[in-house]
Amino acid sequence: MRLNVIERRPEGGETGLPVVFLHGLFGRARNLGFLQRQVSRTRRTLALDLRSHGESPHGRLDYPAMVGDVMETLGAYDALPAILIGHSMGGKVAMVMALQHPERVGGLLVGDMAPARTGHGQGVLGEAMLHLHFPPSLDRQEATELLQTIAPRREVRDLILQNLRLGDAPGWEIGLREIVDSMANIENWPYMPEGHVYDGPTLFVRGENSPYVGPEHLAVMGRLFPNYRLETMAGVGHWLHAEDPRRFSELMMTFLAGI
Structure with a gap:
């Protein structure tokens, strides 16, 4: 499956391998625009909408299929090998791709995800989204108020809001049915x-x-990724790149400078 891509290139000459951004569940490529702009000052960058997300085609989700999508898309853009930066579900896609195609991955940065089964309420959220009742018309303020009933946390609500079609006949733009039906695969490893x-x-x-990412995950991280480092961002939760984008950007740029 060919995925939707947002590509940015530096105005001057490019240095090093291209950098690919992979978003998390209910996200999309443009979520990572701040980070992409930082990197694109010196490197070619590509941010992808994973299947059933953003403007990409819809289909059931599992990690081998999603890795196949990424490989096909980057191959079409002549962007392999690449450095992968993935958050949450996108981090799992990046890890699986690195393990299955190590020769195609020049570096790996994973935002708040372990190579393990991780279930922390996303299935419940997906079901609530699927059964949300929409009025005949909806503007942004009304949508924000409606989403408060299923997503009281602002960062989650803002993430979900971008997947709504507003105006007359509002609804979901993403493949929500496919995502919900695939939740067991998404949460699994x-x-x-x-x-x-x-x-x-x-x-x-x-x-x-x-x-x-907890102490119980360190052993498998070390076995699968023997040259890994772990950094902990203080005072933030799962959406660490949105809660403290500057600190995440600092860690990202330092990591890229070493490759």
Whole structure:
């Protein structure tokens, strides 16, 4: 499946491998625009809408299929090998791609996600979104108030809001049915045969207040990604790049400078 891409290039000459941004569940490529703009000053960058998200085609989600989408899309853009930066679900896509196609990945940065099964209420949120009742017409303020009933946290509500079609006959622009039906796959971690290891430069960045990367995950992180480092961002949760974009950007740029 060919995915929708937002591509940015530096005005001067490009340096190093292209950098690819992969968003999380209910996100889209433009979520990572601040980070993409920082990197695109010196490197070619591509931010992708994963399947059933943003402006990409819809389809059931599982990590091998999503990796296939990314590989097909980047191949069409002549953007391999690449450095992958993924948050949450996008981090899992990036990790699986690095493990399955290590020769195509020049570096890996994972935002608040471990290579493990992770279920922290996203299935409940997806079902609530699916059963949300829309009025005949909806503006942005009304949509914000409506979404408060299922997403009281502002950062989650803002994320969901961008997936709504406003105006007359409002509704979801994303493949919400496909996403909800695939939630077990999204929260799971695919089976990796023995010997799948990515030994390239790897940075995990976790939020101090997030449950997604814990002490119980360190052993498997070390086994699959033997050259990994772990950074913890103080005072933030799972949406660490949105809660403290400047600190996340600092960590990202330092990591890229070392590749």
